Amino acid sequence: MTPSEYDRYDGLGLAELVRTGQVTAAELCEAAIARAESLNPRLNAIVRPLYAAARQRAGAGLPVGPFSGVPFLLKDFGGYYAGVPHTSGSRALQNFVPAEDAELIRRFQAAGVNILGKTNTPEFALMGVTEPALYGPARNPWNVAHTPGGSSGGAAAAVAAGIVPLAGAGDGGGSIRIPAACCGLFGLKPSRGRNPTGPEQGEKWQGAAVEHILTRSVRDSAAMLDATQGPDAGAPYFLPAPVRPFLAEVGQPAGRLRIGFSLEHPLGRALHPECAAAVQAAARLLESLGHEVELVPLPFDGRAVATAFLMLYFGETGANIAALAHVLGRPARPTDVEPTTWLLGLLGRTYSAADFAAARHTWNDSARRMGRFHQQYDLLLTPTLAVPPLPVGALQPRPVERALLRVVNQFGLGGLIRRSGIVEKLAEQSLEKTPYTQLANLTGQPAMSVPLHWTAEGLPCGVQFVAPLGAEAVLFRVAAQLEQAQPWFDRRPAIVV
Structure with missing residues (x-):
């Protein structure tokens, strides 16, 4: 199988070739490795090859x-893969090797996939860039x-490049949806509780975090x-x-849905014109497909959501750092x-239990x-991001900020920095780029x-749909309808053409 032939199929398509004897799993493996060796040096998507x-x-x-x-x-x-280092993007965990597979990893393997390696992620998956x-x-x-994008940026780069x-x-x-939007992919975040988090964790990030996959086709995600x-x-x-398999929803009539769409920025900032254009075009397409589409104000308090998310963000990071002692054999430095x-x-x-409870x-x-909102509308449509994909390095601290970080960290001045208001300013500057996904x-x-x-510069710019709890079936039906009306599978980056 040549690289160009390999790139023509989604996952289910490749599996069908194997099932019918047209190719072997070994041939697919070699095609993927060849593609990785050709493209990964430019993308840095795969950080641990397991060829x-x-x-x-x-x-x-x-x-x-x-x-x-x-x-x-x-x-x-996220999920542990037994016998393989699990760094979470951190040098503190370079030597941590889990002894047991996570339940989700077991289910991935039971589905028949062949694991080629592990992908790049920001430290502890904390950033919307990788x-x-x-x-x-x-x-x-x-x-x-x-x-x-991030934090699943390495995964998104590898899928967009056709490595897998x-x-x-x-x-x-937003760590599935943000990189999907940046890389021209389909990215679905399932409902809380849809996928397993065991055997060691009952919930991740207080239930805010879930795991699934990034794909080029809707049906791969459903299957x-x-x-x-x-x-x-x-x-x-x-x-x-x-009620029935999610794969069976792909291609089923979506019906006439009521869809509310918004162009408001949750933090009151300006929305990039390309992101606004993406939503407006999606609204017109949905209308042409028979749906009732209406411009609505955002049905949530964007600033309150951002504040609550940041409380989670700070608290979970503190807990992660404290937990490093179990791996390092000493308190983290x-x-x-x-x-x-x-x-x-x-x-x-620096925050209290009362602060966390209020959040x-x-x-x-x-x-x-x-x-x-969902009593009146089936779906909420927004931009996925408030800006197109950022240049690499755009969110890295500037020299003066790095100097401040060194002083603060050396002397443990977290409380002082919190009271100064600098943190809120920096955090809002970051969240203003990705204010739609945390809800x-x-x-x-x-x-x-x-x-x-896609922007005038040729960069992908995704749109987001939010459905009621447990309503993945509605999302799959709408996504498949959009995929058929405006196909994206064969739209490929120049790097792989």
Whole structure:
């Protein structure tokens, strides 16, 4: 199989070739490795190749499932893959090797995928760009001067470049949808509780974070969710099983939906014209497909959502740093992690339990607001991002900020910095680029980014749909309808053409 032939198929298409004997899993493995060796030096998407083991599995035979023999990549964050270092993008964890597979990884493998390696992610998956000090920045196949987004940026770059047709990803504040929007991919964040988080974790990021995959086709995402969905032992959340397989929803009539769309920036900032144009074009397309589309104000308090998310962000980072002691055999020091990560951890320790509880009330308020919204509208349509993909390095601290970080971290001045207001200013400057995605993480709703627009400079610019809790089926039906009306699968970056 030549690289160009390999790139013509999605995951289910490749699996069908294997099932019918037209190609072997070994041939797919070699095609993916050849593509990775050709493109990864320019993209830095794969940070831990596992090619020898993949070749061995391809020769020995893979489990029979919907994706038998299909090359696949795991994100170097989230679910553990036994026997393989799990760094989470941090030098503090370079030598950490989990002994047991996470339940989701077991289900990926039972679906028949062949794991080729692990992908780049920012330290502890904390950023909407993928530029860890440990591995260096991942780059966007559509323009290598720009970011593929984050935190699943390495996964998105690899899928967009055609190295693999699908790759593992996670989403705690937009980390599936942001890179999907940056790289011209389909990215669905499932409902809270749809996919398992065990065996070690009951919930991730207080239930805000979930894991799934990034794909080029809608049906690959649906088929993999069929393979992985459902609670595992001790799961803290339980969703009713889908009425029928999600894959069966792809191609089913979507009906006449009421869709509210908004061009408001949740933090009151200016929305980039290309992102506004993406939503407006999507609204017109949906109208042409028979849906009722209406401009609406944002049905949630954007500033309150941002504040609640930042409380989670600071607190979980502080907890992650404290947990490093179990791996390091001593308390973590500032030199163990990146300066920004250490500051976030300091800030997490300056807030009280009452502060955290108050922020959690915002989660519930937001869920109730969205519940009332969905009594009138089936879906909410917004930009996925407020700006097109940023240049690599755009969110890195400037020299004066790096100097301030060194002083703050050296003397443990998190409380002083918090009281100064500098943190809120810097955090808002960051969240103003990605203000739309955190809502669904706090409410637990499913949401997806769909690649319907490219900028004048040729960069992808996704649009986001948010559905009621447990309504992935509606998202898959609409996404498949849009995919048929305005196909994106064959639109490829110049780097791979």
